[in-house]
Amino acid sequence: MPTFEAAARKESFTLAGEEVGLSQSSVSKQIMELESRLGQPLFVRAHKQISLTPAGHRLLRAYSLAASQIIDALEDLLQERSKKQIVLSTSTANAAFMLLPRVAEVRECFPGGEIFVVTSDPQGIETAGQVDLVLSFGKPDFSDLKLRPLFRDILTPVCSPEFMDRKGPLRHVDDLLRCELLYMQAQHPSWIGWRQWLRHFSLELPKNHQAMGFNNYYNTIQACLAGQGVALGWLRLLGDSLSSGQLVTPFPEYVETEDQYHLAWPAHRRPEFAIEPFEEWLWRRYGGNIPGFTPSDAERISRPPASRF
Template sequence: MARQTMRSKTLYHNILRLLPTFEAAARRESFTLAGEEVGLSQSSVSKQIIQLESRLGQPLFARAHKQISLTPAGDRLLRAYSAAASQIIDALEDLIQDRSRQQIVLSTSTANATFMLLPRVAEVRECFGGGEIFVVTADPQGIEPTGQVDLVFTFGEPDFPGLTLRPLFSDIMTPVCSPEFLEKNGPLLKVTDLQNCELLYMQAQHPSWVGWRQWLREFSLEPPKNQRTMGFNNYYNLIQACLAGQGVALGYLRVLGELLEAGRLVTPLPEFRQTEDKYHIAWPSHRPPDFPIQRFEEWLTRRYGGPIKGFSLSGD
């Protein structure tokens, strides 16, 4: 079997080396013109075509007086060769572009990408002076551990080693719900009213994430027992359920700013908890960015680091 496989590889290799001459002859419809293109004499081109036809066991050209034309087998081979050559050209163009362009791989969480960066993607692109941006999402912290990432935008100090961190600003957490949910289940006037609501929760996947239990204990309360509720392992999905009127979620207001401004979510209570953790930008310590990050840092701080209407933070 191994010898047969080796013979097959040798056969196909011998055939492949003849294909450029065949393609030139088929395209130019002349052995003479094909020879001028590939640097062979007319007779050498003719010999190579005969070798190819012999190995394939059928004619590829119909010969007439000083004229050649493709047979059905030749036409089939030309179409297959042209398609393969087109794929090779596409791959070469991609490789050349990859070498010449500057691609910035920006990693963040699904929620940060969806709610903070993508709604203002034109502004994000301006921060990097026209460089190509490839956005990678990874949960829970937004750090893609492949080693190919150039810049990270994350909440909480990353667990991954080898990153240089630059802290930005903290956030605040307060209950959020859709206006429709509030109209149907409200009013919510004090924290104890939450005990009569379905509290949507996210499974803690990192110490930086605060759940209902920790948040309610700030106000000397415990989550209601035996309550039917929904849980998620992804903050984006949690907020989608909240938008659909399925319950109350703990809202990170910097993340949800666009939804709050649009009135799709509301904050029914004045009580809140300021996060101990902050948002960060980070990059591999062994490979500092070779592009400016100051504009992106300034944009994040200007757009998301300022005062939050109706709430007062300390320490930022």
């Protein structure tokens, strides 16, 4: 095949032979053997000139594509030798709200490494692949991970300013009972739903209350940003939307979770990179005060049991 490609590119058996180190007659013989196997000509032979037939053009395109893929694969393999890929597993929500808006800052935590982010719900723990580091909320359900606990989260209702203008005023928690409530279907005991959150303020959802649900938190917040209702806000995730004014917190009441965010890594092997820069970045960026929300101890409620709604 290299002989065919050279002949097609040079449009000359003689020049192709010079490139691949064969005589003109040897090149011609190889091309004839290939044509015999295919049962059709690949070149139109004229006096001191050759050109590709339609079948020859087809074979050249296929050969060029395959050669390009081989070159790309070789370059990828060579790059893998020269740098360390760090596989970071987390939930869709953590990736969307914590990591992706600050990719450059995350890269700085792992100098010399290539970050490959894998998302897996509900907890963000991908066990099928070769995961190096996990960022999860709630204690991971796997015993073969070493854990480093981080910070808790704060839960309070959030909505868009447009929703507030349309449905307001929202002054008391019981005003929520006349609002469209957006919820994420809980897939893990660490997640808290509306029903249990409201019960800590002695409120029950009406049996005929119609809400809109989603199977992931990112879509829940997108609907909230679009002014479709009130969502239960995990404020560690939503700091950017609060500080920009895209979301607001109507009430001072909130719930602080007992569960925490965690960093975790496989217990059977020591990480080949330092975890501390990423841990310090998470604390600095997400572990302190939350922009746009100033809770008071008088309004704090400890975490309720988990609920599906």
